Each structure stands twice: as C-alpha cells, then as structure tokens.
Amino acid sequence: MVKLIFFVLFGIFSVTSARKNVLFFAVDDLRPELNCFEGSDFPSPVHPPMHTPNIDFLASKSLLLKRAYVQQAVCSPSRTSLLTGRRPDTTHIYDLVHYFRKLGGNFTTIPEYFKLNGYVSAGMGKIFHPGSASGGDDPISWTLPYFHATKYGWENKNKSWDAIPDEKLIDKPLVDFQIAQQADKTLKMFSEGGEHEGTPFFIAVGFHRPHLPFVFPESFLKYYPDESIRLPPNPYAPVNMPEVAWSSYGELRAYGDQSKLNASGMINTTLPMEDVRALRRAYYSAVSWTDSLVGYVLQQLQKYGFENNTIISFWGDHGWQLGEHGEWCKHTNFELATHAPMMIRVPGKTDNGIVTEKLTEFVDLFPTLVDAAELGPMPLCPVNSSQIAFCREGESLMPLIQNLSTQWKDAVFSQYPRHQNGVDIMGYSICTARFRYTEWAKFTYAPEYQPDWGKIYGLELYDHQFDPQENMNKALEPEFAAIRQVLSKRLHEGWRAALPGNGL
Template identity: 50%
Template structure:
C-alpha cells in the first residue's frame, strides 16, 4: 500500500473514532427551582418571574443548549419527583408519593438513569442531593445506581455548623469571613465535583473510561443560606410583591396546602404564628425578604454551576460531555398566598430543563414544546447513543429497564415536530376516608385537574369518585387566578379535557 494512502486511511480512521466516541454525562440538579433564569424570561407575556435575575453562567449555557421552556415534573415534591425522573416512570408506577417510600421497595426494582449507564460500561458517581436522602433512597443513596468503588459524597457541613442556624432562620446571608471558616454545603459539593472531574478526565479523554457524574445542589431549597455578596444584585427596592396574593377564585379546598414546610420548619417564621389558611396576609417585609433571598440563592447556584462548567472546559472535556441542568420542581413565592411546592399549580410543577449536547445543540435551541421530566431518561440515553430503553407496557412492575417518557432528541433535531399535546402531573391529599389524588394535565392553553378517590389496591384513579375539578385558561389567565371548571361557557372544553385526562399519558407517547 502506498504510504500516502496508508496515512489517509489512518487519519480517516482516527477522525471517525473521534466523531463516534462515547460521550460522558454531567447531570446537574438544583432543588426547588422554578424557571427563574434571566435568559428564560419572556418579555412579551405576563410573568411572575423577577425581571432582573443575575444568572450569567446559566444564561451562557442556554446559548449552546436545547432549552425546554415548558418542562413539567410529575409531582411537585422532592422524593416522588426524583424517584419518577430518575427511573423514567410516573408516580403511579414508582408508587412513591411521599418522602419516606423507596421505589425499589414499593414499586419495583427499576433501573435508574445512572444505573442504565453503569451497566453499559460507564463509571457512575454522585454527590449532593440526587435522590431524596434517607430511607426514600434505601438509606444508601440508591447504591445500585453508582459504581461500587465510588463513595457517594455529601458535604461535611451538611450536618455540622449550619444545623442550629437552619432551625432558626428561613434565610441567612453570610459574610466572606464566615463563608471561609464554614463553607456552605453546595460549595463543598462544587469543590468535590471539580476534584472528581480532574481525576476522571485522563481516562475520559483517552476513551479508556467514560463517566456519568451526578451533582445535586441543595439550594434554592429552604433555608436560603447564601453569601451576602449576592444581595447586591437584588436591591430591596427592586423586589416586588406577587401580583396575585390571593387564592384562585372558586379554588377547591383540595388544591390548597397549608404552607407547613415554611410555617413549621424555622424559628423566625414559627414565632409569627401565621395561619396556613388560604388568603392569609403575610407581613409585607417578610414576603419581600424571602423573595429576595430566593433570588440570591439562585444566583449563588448559578455561580457554582459556572465553576463546574469552567473546570470542564479547562480539562478539555467540553466537546466530549453531555451536560444536563434541571431541578426537581418549581416553587411558589406567595403567589396565591402559597409558599413552597405541594400543589398542581403552574409555578410548583414547572422548572428549568436544558441539555448541552456537543455537535447537536451548539447553536442553541429554544423550545416551547410541552415536555415532562420522565422524558429525561430516554433523552440522555439517545444523546449518548446507547440502546434505547423501551416504552413500558401496561404492567411494568416486573420489568427492570423501560421508561414512561419519550426522547426529546427528535425535537432537538427538528423543532417543527409537534411534540406532546399534553403532559401530566399529580399530587395527593389525605382525608379521613383515605387518599385523594389530584390528577392534573397541562395543554397548550389549559390546566385541567380532577381530584378523585385513589384506588389503593390498583394504584390509580377512581374516576367515578370525583371530589373536585379545576380548569385554568392560560390564554387569558396565565397566573391561574380563576377556576373555570363550573362556567357554562367552558362546559364543552371540560368534557374534552376530561376525556384526555382519563385516557392518560400513553396515547400521546411517541
């Protein structure tokens, strides 16, 4: 063979190897984070978002990512949401509706996203808050998800210096000296992530071993503990009260939660003896302070995210690593006089979701398709060019590898595809006669919810035992301030949406 021809073949083979090499995955989660990011603000429509968010690193990330601006979780509380998207299955399949149950015990021995990658040769490791901790993750952060020779990392300060402060303060800003003496847990998680990337980089770059690394921030979860320097981006004069500090008109009691997470968790709030009833007026300054602290916490998370992204670039891993950023659910900041999550409202169920996939999202993609967090599993698998996990059958409890979501990669490749016409979420309430489940569906124009008796044996709705109905028309009521379910002019829409809700997610799965 001629030397020149041989050289061409060698170069071609090398180029081919580089272009088809496996990608690493960096899976990053915040906690309790609604889409409060500057780059996601839509100036053409009313929004509860703060209009001057400082999130430069996440904003830069959106420029080279597929950003799904209408992404919804399956249940607006940490444990059930994380069990759902980490397994790609909905709450009625995982059977996790609270902060105690472990999906492998109550639902089935389902493969998680990192486990799927591990079983295909990836080194998988986690740190911070990925699954909800404690017994809801088997007491071991779901050990089957991670490589056996990797220790799941929790920040040393998580149970240390900050504990007494967390019990007494719903928010707390700290000066540089205190931050240096007693690092905040999320900074410790970030430092660990950077050191691990440095350790993994040589083998990842050489192609010897790819990694799936999950990094979970605790902020902006309560209590909001953050460096005080981030308050400079949010002068108190710029902080506004929500435009709807009142419960929705005609809201059924089932839709409400008592704000217990905030009212009962922190000494500064407990001492005020505020009622958890809807339409309770909270002290104006307290509302402004909490909203400001939430925004500052997001900017702090943004800075930590930026540190990790900078190190990824410095190590030469940018073009070899898929990066996902998301959260477990949204958050309410006194809209409807509600705080935290625990509802089916828009602000509780909607959260950021973005993927940076080298070679696919380099020019940036902004999508207004309706998507769900159960779609993450299939999406990451396809982005990594691994064999697709099949769609789960009707009774998937005995099947280890399947998902109840659909890949978002086709939308990334062709934004003109229609996507899902509706997405689904749920939230339980407990009454003396048993469990009631609020099954909610979001379409392009509407949010429709039915509160029905829950079948404790079949783990599903009893549509014949309806307790209450909600309908919010997003064409003229984006804040969900008026329940139209009993309005005569919406009767035909209610019937149509009822049919779609009762059909469930399966008919719209691609």
C-alpha cells in the first residue's frame, strides 16, 4: 500500500466558480496533538515530536484558533451543536441516541444551508453522529448520496489499537483511506469535464481516526519509537475534585484487550504503565495516519485547481484524555476534553496565517462559514429559538481574521450531563483567559431543559496561570472565594453576557 504522506503547496490555478467552494474536514476524538499547537496550548507537556506536516501546513494558511472549545465533550452533542450553530440546551442533544430535529427543532445545518444557497453538498465518513442520533446522517443536508466506507474487520471491539501491516491493506483498505479516495472522486465531479463542473460545492470529509480503536498502517509507528513515549505527568485525579466530575471511561474498558485488565475506572486508579504507553503511542500514530489523508485530499484539491477558491475548515469534535488524571476518552468538563483543534482557511484573507489565543467556541464556525462565503448575515438566536430554522448562538470569526485586536467574547461555555444516585445533574463550565469554573447542578430535562442553581452537587475551580494541567481544585479554598463568586455569577448569566460588548 502506498503511504499517503503529502506536504501540500498551494499553487496558482484558475478559478472555476465565482462563488467560493467549501471543504469541511471533521476528525473524530482529535485533541490538539499537532505541531501547530506546540507550546502552552498543547494538551500535554509530555509528548514526542508529532508528525503532522499536512495539518500544520494548512494551519499556516489559516486562522488557527489555539483556544477553541466544544460545547459538550462527546460526539453527537458536539457535532450537533457545531452543525446547527446552537448549544446543547437548545438542541436538547446530550447523548448518542436522540435526533435534534425531533427534540430541539427543525434547525438548518451547515451543509443544508449551503445546499439551499445553490451549492451541491456531499458528505462522507463521520460528519453527523451516525444512526438514530442523526436520523441517518441527516438526509436533508445532502445533495448527493451519502458515502460510508466498507468495513473489512480491521476496526473492531477486540483490540483498542492495532498496527496493520501495510501490505494487508492493499486489498482491504481501512475506512479512512476509502473516505479520502471518495473525497477525490467527489472533487473530480466539479472539475473540468465533471458532471458538476462550474457548480459550487460543499464537501464534508469526516475521518474516524484517531477514535478508538486506534487502527493505522504499521509503517506509522516509525514516527514514534518506543523510547520516545512517556507516561503522563499527572496520573491522578485533581486534588479536591468532586466525584461527579469523574468519568469511568467505559468506552475504552469495553474493548476486549482492555477488559482483560479488569480496570475499574475508579478515581485514582489507572491502567498498567506499559498499557498506557502503548495506547499513547497508538493514538499518536493514528493522528499521523489521519494527517496523511488530509494531505492527500488537499493535494487533490490543488490538482483540480480549487484551492484558491475554496474555504477550508478543519476541526476535531472534542479533546481526549490519554491517561492524564488517570482519565481516558472524553466525557468530562476538563480542559483536555473540551479543548479541541479548529482552523479556517479563507483564500485571500488568511494566506499568510493568523494565530489567535482569543477564546472561541465550536458554535462560532457556522456563522463564520456563512460570512466567508459572502452569503449574508446570520442572525443571533432569540432566547427561545425552537421555531426558528436559521440563527446562531455563536459569533462569526471573520472580525478576527480582519483584525485580531477587535473586541471579542471573554468567556466560553461547555457542559456535561451526569446521573448520580438517582438525580439528573448537568455540569456547566465557564472558561476565561485564566480560570475554568464548573458547577454541577440539578437538571430538569423535557420540557424545561434547565438547571436548578440552588441544588449544587460539586464545584470546581482551576487556575490555569499556575495550574494549566488542572491538578488542584481551588473552588472551596477561602482565598478564591471572591473569584468564585464572580465566575458563578457569569456562569449563571450564560453565554449571551459574554458576547462582544457584553463582557464583564
């Protein structure tokens, strides 16, 4: 099997359409484990050099959002939020089962909006969470038949990771390789002589790795020799962490090789050291495998002459815990779970690269793409927007592209549900430039969908200036009482009060 590792250079080609196209990358379970995030925004201070040349190069031509946060750190709620531009308390999606059009409202999605505006929309791989959670990939969003790859059995529940000999993948390729090939076939449809020549496209390419199981061609292990893999520096829960904040990482423990370890998932327990090292190495290798496929698609975009007239967005649907705090997977409100990579390339505006530490959210992507494509303003949602198909609960990022010093939101918000001792609880988290503060409040689902701030089951406060790894919960310490009071007020006021011009 030919290894797909490309370092793409954007050349000069003729524009095939007056309207900007959109290439929309989604990557599953990708934390900011990329060279372009090296420094204070990297998810762990303990890591080998990452091999991600293609995504790094895309970042150098994009608005790179080094502090972008998801609205809920699990696949369907996060993707639903990003794709509709609404937050979980509006979509009413907090799990992997329910469908937003049935619970939240008949909201217009990003691909649907471009389809309604004359684009041919095509989706492949994992964009919406598959199955009932999306009504089957949300058919109304797509012009062309949706593409899912053929599974040849490499990705299964027997092993949490596997390095497949490259030669075995020639006849039975991994699903993400097939998705990259489908992206090429789809781009060709819009090129000269193709059946959709001259029609603007919205092509969404959703890669499955590095989601569990971490499966990749064996050749990618060479980038991460055994001796380069180190254990996380904090394999313990934060001091004074409330129990409700913990996730027992059942997703990982369900894999056959992991279940044999009899890991309990309990607080301040962890996996054997060699298992931790192996999982971390496999995750890094799966990231580099995905990077090579992103490079292949970008190369084909260049080949067909579209790169100078195509907006490119790239995002991972949430972060991931790789043994830090003894935690695995997502399913928390910690920085490692809620902080995820996102970047947007707008030809002619971000060509020299723009990097920002401004606080941004995944709900900001929808209005940004609308603005970048010059399709008109996207209105802010009113307080009750269940009957309004098209509106936003985020902010367009185009002002940051035009001027990084522009006035911007000064806080971002995430949440995660729990059910503890028969009580429904929602952990609401506010992240500012310095602090992360979380309140775990009693929560009522339908029809109210709202917290009871008078019934709190846990508090967390982390000072990122002195504790970027969130190892010490300061919420109940007297010297933090004043800041806790301020952050609690801001959390209860919600995201609208943090919008530009409304910050406290």
